[in-house]
Amino acid sequence: xxxxxxxxxxxxxxxxxxxxxxxxxxxxxxxxxxxxxxxxxxxxxxxxxxxxxxxxxxxxxxxxxxxxxxxxxxxxxxxxxxxxxxxxxxxxxxxxxxxxxxxxxxxxxxxxxxxxxxxxxxxxxxxxxxxxxxxxxxxxxxxxxxxxxxxxxxxxxxxxxxxxxxxxxxxxxxxxxxxxxxxxxxxxxxxxxxxxxxxxxxxxxxxxxxxxxxxxxxxxxxxxxxxxxxxxxxxxxxxxxxxxxxxxxxxxxxxxxxxxxxxxxxxxxxxxxxxxxxxxxxxxxxxxxxxxxxxxxxxxxxxxxxxxxxxxxxxxxxxxxxxxxxxxxxxxxxxxxxxxxxxxxxxxxxxxxxxxxxxxxxxxxxxxxxxxxxxxxxxxxxxxxxxxxxxxxxxxxxxxxxxxxxxxxxxxxxxxxxxxxxxxxxxxxxxxxxxxxxxxxxxxxxxxxxxxxxxxxxxxxxxxxxxxxxxxxxxxxxxxxxxxxxxxxxxxxxxxxxxxx
Ligand code: NAI
Numbered sequence: 001x002x003x004x005x006x007x008x009x010x011x012x013x014x015x016x017x018x019x020x021x022x023x024x025x026x027x028x029x030x031x032x033x034x035x036x037x038x039x040x041x042x043x044x045x046x047x048x049x050x051x052x053x054x055x056x057x058x059x060x061x062x063x064x065x066x067x068x069x070x071x072x073x074x075x076x077x078x079x080x081x082x083x084x085x086x087x088x089x090x091x092x093x094x095x096x097x098x099x100x101x102x103x104x105x106x107x108x109x110x111x112x113x114x115x116x117x118x119x120x121x122x123x124x125x126x127x128x129x130x131x132x133x134x135x136x137x138x139x140x141x142x143x144x145x146x147x148x149x150x151x152x153x154x155x156x157x158x159x160x161x162x163x164x165x166x167x168x169x170x171x172x173x174x175x176x177x178x179x180x181x182x183x184x185x186x187x188x189x190x191x192x193x194x195x196x197x198x199x200x201x202x203x204x205x206x207x208x209x210x211x212x213x214x215x216x217x218x219x220x221x222x223x224x225x226x227x228x229x230x231x232x233x234x235x236x237x238x239x240x241x242x243x244x245x246x247x248x249x250x251x252x253x254x255x256x257x258x259x260x261x262x263x264x265x266x267x268x269x270x271x272x273x274x275x276x277x278x279x280x281x282x283x284x285x286x287x288x289x290x291x292x293x294x295x296x297x298x299x300x301x302x303x304x305x306x307x308x309x310x311x312x313x314x315x316x317x318x319x320x321x322x323x324x325x326x327x328x329x330x331x332x333x334x335x336x337x338x339x340x341x342x343x344x345x346x347x348x349x350x351x352x353x354x355x356x357x358x359x360x361x362x363x364x365x366x367x368x369x370x371x372x373x374x375x376x377x378x379x380x381x382x383x384x385x386x387x388x389x390x391x392x393x394x395x396x397x398x399x400x401x402x403x404x405x406x407x408x409x410x411x412x413x414x415x416x417x418x419x420x421x422x423x424x425x426x427x428x429x430x431x432x433x434x435x436x437x438x439x440x441x442x443x444x445x446x447x448x449x450x451x452x453x454x455x456x457x458x459x460x461x462x463x464x465x466x467x468x469x470x471x472x473x474x475x476x477x478x479x480x481x482x483x484x485x486x487x488x489x490x491x492x493x494x495x496x497x498x499x500x501x
Contacts, residue, residue: 012092014105016088030470045073063093066078078128080112080116091110141207158203240463258414259354259408272294286314295315327351358407373388
């Protein structure tokens, strides 16, 4: 069942709101960046007039982000960006709001629950793009806050569909046009057009900009911008240093073992863990496994990252050479077909397979299901045992697949902890402010065009500063002559743009 008020909210149960509110209250204590932004900007309400459509994992941490946007004056509608990542108590608490009750919800319209079907997922994404009839008539959002780019993509596809009557191939996760999910998206687009033949034009024209959370979504934005098809300015939040060098790395270092433990409770120490990809997420994943006492093997396509992994003390190998050796296989590449059905068929008995990159195509789940005689047993939600029948060469054996190949730290656990998300989400709030305030300027004075931008370094440093006190960090100050000597202002920014951290 659901608790639902059409156009207003759809969550698992509003009765969970009180439990969610307690968690949000504790999370606020761990999110000093967001709370400082509330204190700084709350009084002037710089987001008054903003209608933010948010598509980002509906967790406790995201609840603090949503309520920060509201504290700055925004109206907000929210959906999750993954079918398994919602924390139902957080969704309920946001729908009820700090002042409301389960009987009289007064919070933000939220459309999210743990365990959505793909149909439900795209319905929810559509819901955040339509503000119901108000004093000024029905409206779309003027801002998007995205994680992985699905809300942004729906608007772009909708417009193309409206103009040309077709959904171009290869648009969904860069995958060919035949997927079931693409048909789901088509039916959502069609339904919206039946209701209003100029719906997508209206929505697209109303949007001032998007702020994008993750590597995969940023990748899609740069592709749109390069093709000259990006409909509005975008800020790449992921590549703020205080996002990707913290959330992607230290967040994963926490939430990867959390997901594995909650899903399987299998001891990691002494085992062999295979990590595909040694970018920011892969570095956090490999470190987490090593911290638990596993022997870690990394794979990479990029010689620089491969060399980094080797210098950090990890074996670097190809999956086919070690596939029978590892107890855990984790993909962190943001690429597709990294673990194939043939790889899975060659793994040892009870190997654990999971993905922590954004989309589920890193692991070939469709190919696995098509293998001869393979069967699937649900151990519990988001944990499945896939059994391969005995052959002449091998006895029957099975592997454990987490979250059906979708990001396991959010599917099997609750994602990254609050403190690291405070860094990411402070960047999100600042990016929303940047784009929204800029759009209010006369056109000739606007800083942002239909391109992808990063936040200036001084704001990146500001986000870091907001988190120092909570950790007892006492920063050293440059003397004016020292600052002069190394050629930076006393108050920063301290590094040139090309510095890599
Ligand atoms: P990144 O670009 O820093 O790292 C990805 C690495 O994978 C690169 O070094 C690349 O060379 C490597 N790679 C690509 N294809 C490969 C292949 N076939 N085999 C082995 N290595 C390969 O990206 P980042 O920031 O580490 O993000 C990775 C993914 O994780 C993205 O999809 C991102 O959206 C997602 N992400 C997930 C989070 C979560 O909470 N689950 C948090 C942050 C990011």
